[in-house]
Amino acid sequence: MVPELGHFALILALVFSLLQASLLFYGVFKNQKLAEAYLLPLTYGQFCFVFLSYALLAYSFIVNDFSILYVAQNSSTQLPWIYRLTAVWGSHEGSLLLWVFILSIWTLGIAQFSKPLDKKTMAIVIAVLGIIATGFILFILMTSNPFLRLLPQVPLEGRDLNPLLQDLGFLIHPPMLYMGYVGFSVAFSFSIAALIVGRLDAQFIHWVRPWTLFAWCFLTLGIALGSWWAYRELGWGGWWFWDPVENASLLPWLVGTALIHALANAEKRDAFKSWTVLLAILAFSLSLLGTFLVRSGVLTSVHAFANDAKRGIYILLFLFVVIGSSLSLYAWRSSSLRKEVFFSPFSRESLLLANNVILVVIMSAVLLGTLYPLFIETLGLGKISVGSPYFNAIFIPLMVPLLFLMGLGPNCQWQQMSFSLLFKRLRMSLLLSLLIGISLTYGWMRSSDLLTCVGITLALWITLSTLQSVYRQTQRTQSFYGMVIAHIGVAVCILGITFSTTYQQERHVRLSPGDLVSIGQYSFQLEKIEKLVGSNYGGFSAKFLVKKNNHRIAEMDAQKRNYHIAGMMMTDAAIQAGFFRDLYVSLGEPLDKGAWSVRVYYKPFIRWIWLGALLMMLGGILAAWGIHSRRRV
Amino acid sequence: MKSRFIYLMPLLIFIGLFIVVFIRLQMPIDPHEIPTALLNQPIPQFEITLLNNEKQSLSTKDFMGHVSILNVWATWCVTCREDHELLMKLAKSEPLIIYGLNYKDSKQESLAWLARLGNPYRKVGFDQQGRVAIDWGVYGTPETFIIDKTGLIRYRHTGPLTESVWKKEIKPLIVELQA
Numbered sequence: 001m002v003p004e005l006g007h008f009a010l011i012l013a014l015v016f017s018l019l020q021a022s023l024l025f026y027g028v029f030k031n032q033k034l035a036e037a038y039l040l041p042l043t044y045g046q047f048c049f050v051f052l053s054y055a056l057l058a059y060s061f062i063v064n065d066f067s068i069l070y071v072a073q074n075s076s077t078q079l080p081w082i083y084r085l086t087a088v089w090g091s092h093e094g095s096l097l098l099w100v101f102i103l104s105i106w107t108l109g110i111a112q113f114s115k116p117l118d119k120k121t122m123a124i125v126i127a128v129l130g131i132i133a134t135g136f137i138l139f140i141l142m143t144s145n146p147f148l149r150l151l152p153q154v155p156l157e158g159r160d161l162n163p164l165l166q167d168l169g170f171l172i173h174p175p176m177l178y179m180g181y182v183g184f185s186v187a188f189s190f191s192i193a194a195l196i197v198g199r200l201d202a203q204f205i206h207w208v209r210p211w212t213l214f215a216w217c218f219l220t221l222g223i224a225l226g227s228w229w230a231y232r233e234l235g236w237g238g239w240w241f242w243d244p245v246e247n248a249s250l251l252p253w254l255v256g257t258a259l260i261h262a263l264a265n266a267e268k269r270d271a272f273k274s275w276t277v278l279l280a281i282l283a284f285s286l287s288l289l290g291t292f293l294v295r296s297g298v299l300t301s302v303h304a305f306a307n308d309a310k311r312g313i314y315i316l317l318f319l320f321v322v323i324g325s326s327l328s329l330y331a332w333r334s335s336s337l338r339k340e341v342f343f344s345p346f347s348r349e350s351l352l353l354a355n356n357v358i359l360v361v362i363m364s365a366v367l368l369g370t371l372y373p374l375f376i377e378t379l380g381l382g383k384i385s386v387g388s389p390y391f392n393a394i395f396i397p398l399m400v401p402l403l404f405l406m407g408l409g410p411n412c413q414w415q416q417m418s419f420s421l422l423f424k425r426l427r428m429s430l431l432l433s434l435l436i437g438i439s440l441t442y443g444w445m446r447s448s449d450l451l452t453c454v455g456i457t458l459a460l461w462i463t464l465s466t467l468q469s470v471y472r473q474t475q476r477t478q479s480f481y482g483m484v485i486a487h488i489g490v491a492v493c494i495l496g497i498t499f500s501t502t503y504q505q506e507r508h509v510r511l512s513p514g515d516l517v518s519i520g521q522y523s524f525q526l527e528k529i530e531k532l533v534g535s536n537y538g539g540f541s542a543k544f545l546v547k548k549n550n551h552r553i554a555e556m557d558a559q560k561r562n563y564h565i566a567g568m569m570m571t572d573a574a575i576q577a578g579f580f581r582d583l584y585v586s587l588g589e590p591l592d593k594g595a596w597s598v599r600v601y602y603k604p605f606i607r608w609i610w611l612g613a614l615l616m617m618l619g620g621i622l623a624a625w626g627i628h629s630r631r632r633v
Numbered sequence: 634m635k636s637r638f639i640y641l642m643p644l645l646i647f648i649g650l651f652i653v654v655f656i657r658l659q660m661p662i663d664p665h666e667i668p669t670a671l672l673n674q675p676i677p678q679f680e681i682t683l684l685n686n687e688k689q690s691l692s693t694k695d696f697m698g699h700v701s702i703l704n705v706w707a708t709w710c711v712t713c714r715e716d717h718e719l720l721m722k723l724a725k726s727e728p729l730i731i732y733g734l735n736y737k738d739s740k741q742e743s744l745a746w747l748a749r750l751g752n753p754y755r756k757v758g759f760d761q762q763g764r765v766a767i768d769w770g771v772y773g774t775p776e777t778f779i780i781d782k783t784g785l786i787r788y789r790h791t792g793p794l795t796e797s798v799w800k801k802e803i804k805p806l807i808v809e810l811q812a
Binding site for chain 1 (some may be wrong): 640641644647649651652653654655709
């Protein structure tokens with residue numbers, strides 16, 4: 001009964017979304033009163049039924065209703081209840097339902113908190129969101145229904161959640177990522193509305209900025225969580241793999257970053273409006289592409305657990321309709337948004353534009369690398385995969401000028417600024433960061449690595465020049481502080497990446513109980529290996545005693561888990577986290593005579609990578625809040 | 634006219650991308666066909682005791698001189714049951730030599746499973762540690778290999794076998810190899 005109700009609720013949600021799309025569009029052009037009257041009720045109706053459907057699926061997981069195929073495939077009676085809740089989005093069908101659920105939350109939010117905007121625009125915005133929801137719900141119902149029954153033979157036990165996903169990081173990673181992806185639909189639908197109405201005024205932009213910033217914050221957090229999860233669960237201490245699925249989340253993030261800067265430009269100076277609209281369309285299109293890449297099986301990847309050509313075709317057609325029609329609309333209407341605005345080649349406007357261009361170029365390069373194997377395969381030239389050498393080779397050189405500009409931007413005036421004045425302002429910061437960066441790298445650390453030097457120098461440069469802008473700024477608004485925190489977050493992140501990659505030390509050894517391995521000042525002694533019994537797994541647990549300069553500092557417990565039902569071996573690395581360094585021990589394979597292969601890592605500053613991302617997110621929230629509360633008349 | 638073209642650019646680029654991806658999707662993609670490094674390579678040298686008899690073994694020699702199928706399975710693997718049904722059917726209706734590799738499993742449960750559901754295998758190797766599976770490059774259970782007369786791996790399928798995979802891919806291949 002419950003799954004049928006959930007299925008039915010989803011069908012009703014589809015009806016509401018269809019009405020949202022059709023009735024509101026009709027209302028906008030024919031009968032304004034109608035659109036106004038139905039806007040809120042339709043939005044609430046859609047939200048309620050999507051919520052109901054989602055809640056019923058979650059309930060089926062909680063009560064272990066294995067008569068539902070999806071539940072049987074992704075859960076088991078032995079799974080702890082908290083993971084049963086997250087198992088809802090553990091695979092394709094449920095994660096799409098989560099996507100729709102989040103979309104309905106955003107839609108409701110917009111409909112509820114958009115009083116200052118004109119009704120016509122609002123109706124178009126909600127109608128566009130209705131179209132997207134219709135497409136997704138239809139997709140779920142037609143190709144990936146999570147409520148399908150497994151009758152008459154109901155299994156007694158489910159197949160269990162993929163053990164890789166039984167982790168704290170995964171608990172919140174997908175919802176955060178989806179909040180970000182779906183959040184860009186707000187800027188997207190506003191752009192469509194602007195193109196249809198043919199007008200994009202400052203009030204409009206002002207209103208959409210906090211929404212976009214929030215979406216960006218969620219995406220930032222989602223990506224950071226994903227990276228943290230990979231670090232802890234994949235067992236070799238990497239934090240970014242340039243995997244197609246990771247790239248899929250990075251692409252909208254890059255364009256989203258360009259977008260939040262372009263929106264600032266567009267609001268303050270009434271400039272680059274058609275460019276901003278294009279970025280908004282791009283950001284959401286890439287979010288859709290991200291969903292597509294992960295879900296269609298076009299690209300093989302560790303994450304892409306659902307593969308079905310029919311689904312691929314559907315999503316692709318959906319993408320074609322949504323992106324194709326919005327880009328056509330753009331080609332047709334965007335010239336109406338154009339406006340000549342004066343600014344000199346050296347001004348904050350031009351720096352923001354440079355930021356946008358570089359970010360879009362980086363995005364294109366990453367997109368190219370991600371899709372390149374696809375092109376090669378389509379042309380029948382064989383199967384290849386593009387790995388991190390390519391991505392590092394393009395990403396790093398493009399990031400360097402971007403990060404340099406980051407220091408200039410906040411110190412530059414709108415409209416125009418003389419180069420010599422800017423240089424005079426910033427020369428101390430520049431000199432200081434170069435001096436410290438070079439002497440630290442080549443002198444103190446005795447390294448000859450150019451990238452280390454560049455990384456440290458840029459991080460210092462961003463920090464110093466940003467702090468200088470605080471000192472110079474007269475109007476220190478909340479959103480200004482948000483920018484400062486986010487930019488410093490970038491610097492922190494760079495330091496983390498630089499130090500953890502260049503100064504990481506690792507040893508791969510064979511240890512028997514009692515043996516010792518040391519890295520620098522740290523020594524790791526394998527004390528004993530015990531049998532491990534968990535609720536849905538068994539395995540081995542290796543206890544290590546860690547000493548620094550012969551002082552005992554920690555005990556670490558690295559595990560090798562065997563998840564019975566899924567039949568998967570998992571490495572659960574032991575991590576001793578610290579502000580300045582992580583110690584990381586992972587258990588390899590058992591060797592003869594009770595010995596095990598063991599990997600030990602020393603990773604300096606690795607935590608700073610995620611700390612930086614958190615600061616970026618905090619900055620974004622602060623800025624969004626600041627802009628939101630600064631009312632415009 | 635020139636500025637109009639600029640606004641058209643994103644659309645054109647997108648359509649180009651779309652066409653490529655669309656063509657790709659039309660091509661047969663089978664995620665179960667994960668390329669194995671062992672394809673067209675000789676099978677690994679191995680010898681392993683049988684599930685039902687510790688004194689006998691399954692080894693490289695068993696695969697020589699005829700076309701054979703190796704099916705990797707376990708009782709804890711739910712999809713292996715679907716596989717098993719099809720294999721039972723095939724073993725009865727077709728002249729096939731099917732070997733099994735019992736993967737990381739308990740002996741009693743595996744024997745009970747075969748007693749209850751039937752045994753389509755000529756021999757079943759008991760690979761409790763999963764060592765032999767590593768040599769074969771096994772990706773997960775169930776997994777099926779087709780080996781030709783000379784002991785070369787000619788095909789690998791991960792995931793459960795279905796009627797359509799059997800009819801469209803495996804059977805024609807076996808007929809070809811047996812000729």
